[in-house]
Amino acid sequence: MKGTHLGEFQELVLLSIGVLYPEAYGVGIKEEIYAKTGRKVTLSTVHAALNRLEKKGLIKSELGEATKIRGGKRKRYLTITSYGIKMLSESRAQREQFWNAIPEIVFDVN
Amino acid sequence: MIEKQTSKPPKWASKLLEWYCRPELLEDLQGDLHEYFDRNLASKGPGRAKLNFVLDVFKFIRPYTIRKLEILNNLTTIVMFKNYFKTSLRSIARNKLFSAINIIGLAISMSVCLLAISFIAELDSYDRFQKDSDRIYRVKNTYQFLQEDPSGFASTSILAGKLIQEQVPGIEASVIMRRGFSGDARLGEKVVPVSAIQASDDFFKVFSFELLRGNPETALSEPHSIILTDETAEKMFQGQDPMGQTFQIGTDETPYQVTGIVKKPPHHSHLQFQSLVSLITYEEQRKETPDETYWISWSNMWSNYVYLKLEEGNSQEDIEARLMPINDKQNEQSDRVKINISLQPLLSIVGGEDLSNQIGMSMGSEATWIIVALTFIVILSAGFNYTNLSIARSLRRAKEVGIRKVVGATRGQVFTQFIIEATIISLIALVFAYLLFFIIKPEFLNLEPEIQQMLLLENSPKILVFFLLFAASVGFLAGFFPAAFLSKLRAVSVLKDASSTKLFSKVNMRKVLIVTQFTLSLIFIISASIEFKQYKYSLAFDLGFNTENVLNVRLQGNDMDQMANAFSTIPEVSQISKSAMITSVGSRYGENIKYEDPTDSTTLYYNIIDENYLPLMENRFLAGTNFESRPLQEEEESIIVNEQVLKRFNIGTPLEAIDKYVQIGRGDGVRKLRIIGVVEDFQYATIQDGIESFGFRYQPDRLEILNLKITSTDLMATMDKLEAAWDELDQVHSFEASFYDERIQRAYAEHSIIFTIVGFLAFLTISIAALGLLGMGVYTAETRLKEISIRKVLGASEGSLVSLLARGFMWLLVISAAIAVPASYFLFDSVILATAVNKASIGFIELFAGVIIIFAIGFVTIGTQTWKAAKSNPAQTLRSE
Structure with missing residues (x-):
């Protein structure tokens, strides 16, 4: 299982990439996570996660066109690979299984 | 918008990122950081934005972002060394003239440096044999x-x-x-x-x-x-x-x-x-x-x-x-x-602070620093030659650099290649320098007996290592500038059109180097000629008495009358007198003197003499009489003074001063002495010092030197006779005698030593600078050969072509002279000779003889090259195009 396991933060990043398609990149992802969850993460954390994801083959990247905003540097656009989609849906299915297995009474108690 | 323009991410943090980050990740990271910075700038202001930027740069330091150690690259560097070495040797062999100029120049100057290195190393080795010397x-x-x-x-x-x-x-x-x-x-x-x-x-x-x-x-x-x-x-x-x-x-x-x-x-x-x-x-x-x-x-x-x-x-x-x-x-x-x-x-103790009353030998730090500074100037001059010629030739090497870069050489590799070439030249020069070192070493040691006593300048393995390190660093420093310059060239522009690159933007720097070289050479040559004039002046100076043919013999404890009698039997000895010391060669005796006012005292410099001394030395009397011969035991009671004593105490005219009393000495030893004579002022100290109060005293028990006036045509034979007479009376001590004029020469040896050293260095720097000029002349003539030919075809005369080519260089020489002449005049007038009372004036000849020599040398080196170019047949040079 090692290496295929998707961490919680990595999953968030992966989902953001999906949301932002086709223009997902470092700063954008960071902002997206903040907008959706209110979590303040640093750029380096996001990049570290992207690096892991790319190594696992869940995402791929390509360089875009240079713009003036970023000091003339090109963006690295990220897209989810089909293996990434599979991992995401597997993870979602696992969670669904767990949700479905929770007895109704649990919700009633609270 | 204004704020945006003024606020940029801190440059050093960007550089840091560039340094540690892997190249494939770098662009994205930089871009993201930059964008984030701009956002922060809008929302939080420049201070926070900058802080965040810096913090983020540090946070990005993670294993996956840091570059791999470039072991692979280093490995190729080692392999490439062989190639660098080979190409360097080829390049040296191909440009024989340039290599020769560089090697000769470096070898000459290095030999002097080797001398300085072994000099300093030897001073440093003093007293290290003592256990726990530290x-x-x-x-x-x-x-x-x-x-x-x-x-x-x-x-x-x-x-x-x-x-x-x-x-x-x-x-x-x-x-x-x-x-x-x-x-x-x-x-x-x-x-x-x-x-x-x-x-x-x-x-x-x-x-x-x-x-x-x-x-x-x-x-x-x-x-x-x-x-x-x-x-x-x-x-x-x-x-x-x-x-x-x-x-x-x-x-x-x-x-x-x-x-x-x-x-x-x-x-x-x-x-x-x-x-x-x-x-x-x-x-x-x-x-x-x-x-x-x-x-x-x-x-x-x-x-x-x-x-x-x-x-x-x-x-x-x-x-x-x-x-x-x-x-x-x-x-x-x-x-x-x-x-x-x-x-x-x-x-x-030996190489450090200059202290008086040393118990043994000591060189003092001042002499050491002067030697280091002078040798540094000489090696600098040779280094300039290398830098200059290499840059001048860079047009030819530019293509080579372009091809290397196209094939994949990095800037560092090109840099290394040129540094290695310079180091090889410098090491070859070291071999020649080492041979020259053995030639100049005995000359240096013979400059002064003291140097010879202190230094052996033997070679130890440690010294040889120093020599090697020195040569390598000279190579590195001389090669640094051209290497940095050539490695910066961009392959595309060099290969497309070599002449369009900014090769000639360094022309000004080259000119500055040439001017510096010639200025230093000129200062050396002018200094040498001024020193030489001072030396001649000191020797010819009228001291106020006659030192000619006076032989001073140290008594060394022998009975003076017995010895004087023995010498007087020799016919060549015409007069004999006795004194306590030899004046005018540096040392002096001093004692306190007072006149009538008990609170007013000054130093009286004095010599102790007998009644024959003043007539023998031909000191001129202004008033009064000489001492009379008196027996040993009698108390001292009279004195002969110079004019300054009268002036100092307002005693009046020489005639008035006779029979006045002065008090000599301090404490219990004060003696009241009657002035019996006044002599004209004469130079009792070396001529750099002025004349102050001086007196002759009569104390027969303190006499230590016999002054013999010699009238002889065969000095050698006379000296032998004197020595024989001495040996008869004293078998223990050897005969110690010297002519007064020789002693005076020795007293001013300092001038002649400076003249020798500086003159020699002047010769070296001039030769080196002239070599450099020759190289530049050859280069200019070569590169402008086509231009010259076309001008000639269009009707330019040979003379006008020579002046066209030589004009630029001659201007540089004029500028050097304009700096060097006033600088050396100031150096001598206000620093070195500032305190000397008697000095030869610094004249037109001393200042400009050197300038004329340098101009002549410069004109000949440049002129011959340009003349050769101007004489060439235009048909030959233009045909091939």
């Missing part, structure tokens, strides 16, 4: 009279030594020494002159001179003990066992006993001695006159030396802090003179 210190004195500048002395007082022994903790051993012990040792029939250092009993605890026989603990603890060096012992006893022998020295009735034999001090010891006498001998003798306590006073600091070996863990500062209370307490007792003791490390 813990041995000498007590030095700083003497300050009222508010005058304090002066440093290597000597100290016996009291200082005693107080340190009693009161200062942290000292393992200390020794008090005294110089100036000498006398004739009488061994039965034989008489041997002996000189010694008097030392207290812990001498061998501080120093590690090898005691061959005797007990190091007790050998110096009894009065009248003497330790001989093996050499002295052999001279005195020739094969007999010297231990325990006794003999009398000088006038001392008590015999001295030999208590030890010590090995002769090694050459590299600043402390040299023939024998050691126990210091307690001196102390006992002093104690015999209990009223006289000056010998152990704080201010008797002229002939005594104290050396300490500190306990481990104590620093110089620790001990000096403990000396402060002693200083304060002793100085309380004197209101005019302050004497402070402090420490000087043993290892910096």
Whole structure:
């Protein structure tokens, strides 16, 4: 299982990439996570996660066109690979299984 | 918008990121950081934005972002070395003229540097043979009279030594020494002159001179003990066992006993001695006159030396802090003179601070620094040549660099290649320099007897390593600029159109280098000619008396009348007089003088003479008479003074001064002397100093020198006769005589030494600069050959072409002269000769002879090259296009 396991933060990043398609990149992802969850993460954390994801083959990247905003540097656009989609849906299915297995009474108690 | 323009991410943080980040990740990271920075700038202001940027840069330092160590690259570098080496050799071989110019220039200047390196290394090696040499210190004195500048002395007082022994903790051993012990040792029939250092009993605890026989603990603890060096012992006893022998020295009735034999001090010891006498001998003798306590006073600091070996863990500062209370307490007792003791490390005695009253030889740091500075200038000049010629040639190498870069060479690799080429040139030059070094070494050592005594300049492996390191660093420094410049070239622009690159943007720098080179050469040559004139001037200076054919003979303790009689039988000796010292060669005697006002005193410089001295030297009398011959025992009662004494005390005209009285001396030793004669002012000191109050005194018991006036056509034969006469009377001491004129020449030897050194360096720098100019001339003529040919076809005359090409260079020379002439004039007029009273004026010839020589050399080197180019047949050069 090692290496295929998707961490919680990595999953968030992966989902953001999906949301932002086709223009997902470092700063954008960071902002997206903040907008959706209110979590303040640093750029380096996001990049570290992207690096892991790319190594696992869940995402791929390509360089875009240079713009003036970023000091003339090109963006690295990220897209989810089909293996990434599979991992995401597997993870979602696992969670669904767990949700479905929770007895109704649990919700009633609270 | 304005804020956006002024606020940019901190550059250094960006650089840091670039440095550590992997290239494939770099662009994205930089972009993200930049974008984030801009957002922060809008929302949080420039301060926070910058802080965040910096923090983020540091947060990005993670294993996956850091570049891999470039082992692979380093490996190729090593492999590439072979290639660099090969191409460098080829390039050197291909450009024979340039390589030769560089190698010759570097070799010449390096030989001087090698000399300086071995000189400094040798000074540094002094006294290192002593065990724990880094813990041995000498007590030095700083003497300050009222508010005058304090002066440093290597000597100290016996009291200082005693107080340190009693009161200062942290000292393992200390020794008090005294110089100036000498006398004739009488061994039965034989008489041997002996000189010694008097030392207290812990001498061998501080120093590690090898005691061959005797007990190091007790050998110096009894009065009248003497330790001989093996050499002295052999001279005195020739094969007999010297231990325990006794003999009398000088006038001392008590015999001295030999208590030890010590090995002769090694050459590299600043402390040299023939024998050691126990210091307690001196102390006992002093104690015999209990009223006289000056010998152990704080201010008797002229002939005594104290050396300490500190306990481990104590620093110089620790001990000096403990000396402060002693200083304060002793100085309380004197209101005019302050004497402070402090420490000087043993290892910096020879090459360090310039102190007076040295016990042994010392070079002093000033001389060392001058030598280092001069050699640096010479090597700088040769380095400039390399830099200059390499840049000039870079047009040709540019294509090579372009191709290398296209094939994949990095900037660092191209840089390395050119540095290696420079280093190879410099190492080849080292080989030649090493040979030259052996030629100039004896010349340098023969400059002055003192240098010869101190230095051996032998080669040790350590020195050879220094030489190699030196050559490598010269290569690196000389090659650095061209290498940096060439490695910066961009492959595309060089290969597309080489001439369009900014190769010639360095023209100005080249000009500056050439001007610097020639300015330095000019300063050297002008200095040499000024020094030479000073030397000639000093020798020809009218001292006010006649030194011609006067031979001065040191009596060395012999009976003067007996010796004078012996010499007077020789027909070539026309006159004989006696004096205490030789004036006008640097040293002088001084004593306090007062006239009628008891509070007004000054220093009277004086010489002690007999009645024959003034007629022999032909001093001119203004009034009064010479001394009359009087017997030894009679009290001194008359004096002959110079005009300055009359002026100083307002005594009036020379005639009025006769029979007036002056008081000479201080304290109990004051004598009232009658002025019986006034002589015209004459130069009694060296001519740099002015003339002050001077007097001749008559004290027959203090005479030490015979002055013989020689009238001879065969000097050699006369000298032999004199020596024979001397040997008949004195078999112990050898005949020591010198002509007055020779002594004066020696007194001004400083000028001639400076002239020799600076003249030699001038010759070197000029040769080097001329070589460089030659290279530039060849290069210019070569590169502009087509231009010249076209001009010629269009009708330019050969003369106009030469002037076209040479004009630029001649301008550079004119600028150099415009800097160098005033600079050297100022240097001599306001610095070096500023304090000299009598000096030769710095004339047009001294200032401009050098300039003309340099111009001539420059014109010939440049002219021949351009002439060759101008003469060439245009059809030949243009045909190939």
